[in-house]
Amino acid sequence: MADEKKPGLFEKGGKLYWLHSSIDAFDTFLRVPGTVTAKGAHVRDGIDLKRVMIMVVIALVPAALFGMYNVGLQTSTLYGLNWSFWHMFFYGLLRMLPLFVVSYAVGLGIEFASAQIREEEVNEGYLVTGFLIPLIVPVDVPLWMLAVAVALSVVFVKEVFGGTGMNIWNPALVARAILFFSYPSSMSGSSVWVSKTWAGIPEVDAISAATPLAIAHDGAFDAATGAVGPYSFMDMFWGFIPGSTGETCVIAILLGGFLLVWTGVASWKIMVSSIAGGLLVGWLGQLAGATALPCYYQIVMGGFLFGSVFMATDPVTAAQTETGKWIYGFLIGALAVVVRLWNPGYMEGMMLAILLMNTFAPLIDHCVVSAHVSRRAKKALNA
Amino acid sequence: MSNNLDLKKGLNIPMQGVAAPEVIKTVVPDIVAVKPTDFTGFSPRLLVKEGDAVLAGSPLMADKQRPEILVTSPVSGTVAQIVRGEKRKLLAVLVQADGKQACADFGAKAPATADETRELLLRSGLWGALIQRPYGIMADPQVTPKAIFISSFSTAPLAADTEFTLGKSFADIQAGVSALSKIAPVHLSIRKEISASTPFHKVEDALIHEVSGPHPAGNVGVQISHIAPIRKGETVWTVSPVLVAAIGHVVNTGKLDLTRKVAITGPGANRTGYVVCLPGTPVKEMTATFGDAVRIIGGDALTGETLGENGYLGFFQDQLTLLREGYEREWLGWAKPFRPQVHSSSWCYFSWLTPGKKYDMDTNLHGGPRAFVETKCFEDVTPMDIFPIYLIKACLAGDIEKMEKFGIYEVLPEDLALCDYVDPSKNEIQAMIQKGIDLMIKEMA
Numbered sequence: 170m171a172d173e174k175k176p177g178l179f180e181k182g183g184k185l186y187w188l189h190s191s192i193d194a195f196d197t198f199l200r201v202p203g204t205v206t207a208k209g210a211h212v213r214d215g216i217d218l219k220r221v222m223i224m225v226v227i228a229l230v231p232a233a234l235f236g237m238y239n240v241g242l243q244t245s246t247l248y249g250l251n252w253s254f255w256h257m258f259f260y261g262l263l264r265m266l267p268l269f270v271v272s273y274a275v276g277l278g279i280e281f282a283s284a285q286i287r288e289e290e291v292n293e294g295y296l297v298t299g300f301l302i303p304l305i306v307p308v309d310v311p312l313w314m315l316a317v318a319v320a321l322s323v324v325f326v327k328e329v330f331g332g333t334g335m336n337i338w339n340p341a342l343v344a345r346a347i348l349f350f351s352y353p354s355s356m357s358g359s360s361v362w363v364s365k366t367w368a369g370i371p372e373v374d375a376i377s378a379a380t381p382l383a384i385a386h387d388g389a390f391d392a393a394t395g396a397v398g399p400y401s402f403m404d405m406f407w408g409f410i411p412g413s414t415g416e417t418c419v420i421a422i423l424l425g426g427f428l429l430v431w432t433g434v435a436s437w438k439i440m441v442s443s444i445a446g447g448l449l450v451g452w453l454g455q456l457a458g459a460t461a462l463p464c465y466y467q468i469v470m471g472g473f474l475f476g477s478v479f480m481a482t483d484p485v486t487a488a489q490t491e492t493g494k495w496i497y498g499f500l501i502g503a504l505a506v507v508v509r510l511w512n513p514g515y516m517e518g519m520m521l522a523i524l525l526m527n528t529f530a531p532l533i534d535h536c537v538v539s540a541h542v543s544r545r546a547k548k549a550l551n552a
Numbered sequence: 553m554s555n556n557l558d559l560k561k562g563l564n565i566p567m568q569g570v571a572a573p574e575v576i577k578t579v580v581p582d583i584v585a586v587k588p589t590d591f592t593g594f595s596p597r598l599l600v601k602e603g604d605a606v607l608a609g610s611p612l613m614a615d616k617q618r619p620e621i622l623v624t625s626p627v628s629g630t631v632a633q634i635v636r637g638e639k640r641k642l643l644a645v646l647v648q649a650d651g652k653q654a655c656a657d658f659g660a661k662a663p664a665t666a667d668e669t670r671e672l673l674l675r676s677g678l679w680g681a682l683i684q685r686p687y688g689i690m691a692d693p694q695v696t697p698k699a700i701f702i703s704s705f706s707t708a709p710l711a712a713d714t715e716f717t718l719g720k721s722f723a724d725i726q727a728g729v730s731a732l733s734k735i736a737p738v739h740l741s742i743r744k745e746i747s748a749s750t751p752f753h754k755v756e757d758a759l760i761h762e763v764s765g766p767h768p769a770g771n772v773g774v775q776i777s778h779i780a781p782i783r784k785g786e787t788v789w790t791v792s793p794v795l796v797a798a799i800g801h802v803v804n805t806g807k808l809d810l811t812r813k814v815a816i817t818g819p820g821a822n823r824t825g826y827v828v829c830l831p832g833t834p835v836k837e838m839t840a841t842f843g844d845a846v847r848i849i850g851g852d853a854l855t856g857e858t859l860g861e862n863g864y865l866g867f868f869q870d871q872l873t874l875l876r877e878g879y880e881r882e883w884l885g886w887a888k889p890f891r892p893q894v895h896s897s898s899w900c901y902f903s904w905l906t907p908g909k910k911y912d913m914d915t916n917l918h919g920g921p922r923a924f925v926e927t928k929c930f931e932d933v934t935p936m937d938i939f940p941i942y943l944i945k946a947c948l949a950g951d952i953e954k955m956e957k958f959g960i961y962e963v964l965p966e967d968l969a970l971c972d973y974v975d976p977s978k979n980e981i982q983a984m985i986q987k988g989i990d991l992m993i994k995e996m997a
Contacts, residue, residue: 217978
């Protein structure tokens with residue numbers, strides 16, 4: 170019997186084969202696979218999706234770190250607690266840590282299970298999604314709600330389509346949309362943006378702290394000082410305002426955006442055209458009297474910039490043709506500000522603008538490619 | 553007259569092991585293999601049996617459907633063995649060389665008409681040198697192409713330097729080009745950087761194009777798509793410069809001589825340089841071999857065919873690439889900030905800091921297969937007026953109409969070989985394109 174070859178524990182036929190995708194994921198996480206090329210080009214570039222995805226995570230780190238600080242800062246300021254810098258930072262870190270843990274545990278759990286069912290390798294896409302989700306929700310969102318939203322989003326937006334690379338909508342944004350429409354009282358209004366939990370503040374003493382976007386929506390813009398309610402333009406630029414944790418600091422987002430553009434992971438065309446679209450519609454809105462805000466306020470308020478840099482540029486759900494990227498980005502920026510300005514009840518348009526354009530990205534590409542095909546046909550006739 | 557074609561997109565693969573410009577040795581092989589599998593679209597009917605005596609230029613097999621197309625022996629000797637594979641598929645005819653290299657005489661006379669050229673190529677066994685586009689198959693003798701393209705240089709990784717290998721064969725190249733120009737206008741592309749010094753510049757009876765740019769600028773398919781794009785129903789033929797010289801040699805001397813300088817290249821080769829030999833020469837006689845540790849590739853590292861140490865040089869090949877098999881597993885490879893040993897064209901790594909560095913590449917895939925995520929990288933290495941990702945997806949879907957629209961007539965897998973290289977999702981782009989082409993051949997026949 171000694172010469173009878175038994176399958177290994179995790180190989181097909183082995184007892185723990187049902188775990189092989191997970192084992193493989195950890196194994197290839199630690200060591201580059203020893204697979205050699207079988208057909209096609211005999212040599213390959215060192216790049217792989219793990220590296221691409223980790224670049225996005227690194228790009229998100231400045232926004233996340235600032236977000237942690239800002240969580241503490243907002244609580245400290247609003248309730249007059251006079252915390253030190255490190256106190257604020259660690260408060261924010263401890264508040265955000267559970268969000269990361271839940272987001273990764275639920276999302277990666279489903280990802281591993283689906284990979285196992287499909288008998289494929291585990292995809293790296295969720296490394297980014299799982300990091301994005303805590304950055305685009307209010308920090309006090311109940312963890313069970315987050316878990317439900319992540320699970321629904323990963324299963325129905327990603328896995329049913331076939332996993333990373335096959336999805337139509339950005340799963341992180343859909344998770345946010347699910348939260349937004351299912352649990353509006355925890356996701357919007359003026360009392361959710363500043364963390365109270367763990368700060369020793371009883372629920373009854375909660376002070377409302379609206380985001381600048383909401384304040385501006387209610388018309389409290391002081392044209393003389395340029396301030397929106399209690400927040401000056403520079404407050405909004407540096408990010409010392411209430412909001413979703415990762416979205417407030419322009420500098421932190423631009424740092425990440427610079428890394429994404431530098432490494433070529435995200436398209437600068439989408440970022441630039443989205444901001445251009447937002448500025449244009451913001452300016453038209455000002456001319457038409459829909460708002461008193463100068464157009465560049467639209468960029469620094471709310472999730473506009475974070476969405477343009479990190480969410481709209483997801484290569485899977487964005488337009489894939491270079492011309493299409495200009496159109497896609499521009500429409501996202503324009504639509505987001507249209508929603509902000511001409512909508513009575515709902516002040517943030519970025520999430521829905523991106524999801525809508527995710528839906529239309531294939532159509533944009535179809536038009537670009539069709540135009541290219543007919544131009545080629547014409548050229549061939551004249552050749 | 554010359555035209556300019558300046559290409560920007562593409563990528564030169566910085567691999568170690570370029571062939572030193574010296575002849576290491578001249579191999580007079582004992583056994584030469586003639587492989588019908590070298591010729592795509594050729595279904596062989598055997599004309600000889602074991603023990604038959606043959607001359608250099610004697611027919612060994614003919615095409616079943618078009619019996620005028622012959623494949624001939626490159627050496628004189630006796631047929632030693634007929635090698636067959638599964639379902640008795642003919643894999644090779646092994647000819648035992650007698651060392652005399654006695655040649656069949658095809659008459660040293662420059663063809664005056666298209667028919668004379670065709671007839672000479674068919675009789676001498678050099679018809680197989682003509683590759684038809686679309687599809688990259690053996691040319692059809694009944695068809696007149698709209699043009700014949702020759703790229704005098706290659707930009708593929710470590711490719712043989714044609715200045716060195718063919719620089720002294722000018723008379724043969726001129727005769728070959730003149731003969732081919734009887735059939736259709738000949739377009740000859742030369743490298744712009746050396747356009748003043750290269751002998752190819754002086755070739756007559758051809759339209760000269762000066763081409764510059766990174767790989768795949770030297771690919772004849774890329775040049776065609778800019779100079780004379782192939783419309784539905786049109787055909788273009790292409791010939792490699794080595795075989796143009798062989799055609800010219802038949803014209804000039806009446807004798808078939810496929811002798812060529814083959815570049816021995818790659819980081820796995822213990823000595824690089826050129827070996828003078830015939831197609832069908834055993835790999836073992838050309839270079840030192842290392843068993844399973846080193847992969848021996850006929851052709852370049854992007855598009856070549858794995859020959860193995862018991863293989864034989866192919867009809868079209870003028871290069872061997874030796875690459876170590878990359879079985880070693882690197883700890884935390886993807887997560888390291890710096891990986892100085894691994895080249896990446898992506899700016900996610902730091903290869904851009906050392907633009908002149910040549911890398912000791914191996915065959916490791918550097919990742920696992922995934923769905924398409926990043927697709928702009930394909931466009932960045934494809935200097936053609938097509939959307940690679942849409943063409944690839946049409947091929948995967950087997951959608952003939954879309955393949956036509958997206959440019960299947962203009963590409964061969966070799967033109968998109970760099971997509972294989974740069975894809976972070978490690979898709980087999982060349983195999984996908986080949987699948988599309990195979991479907992086109994089947995459906996359009």
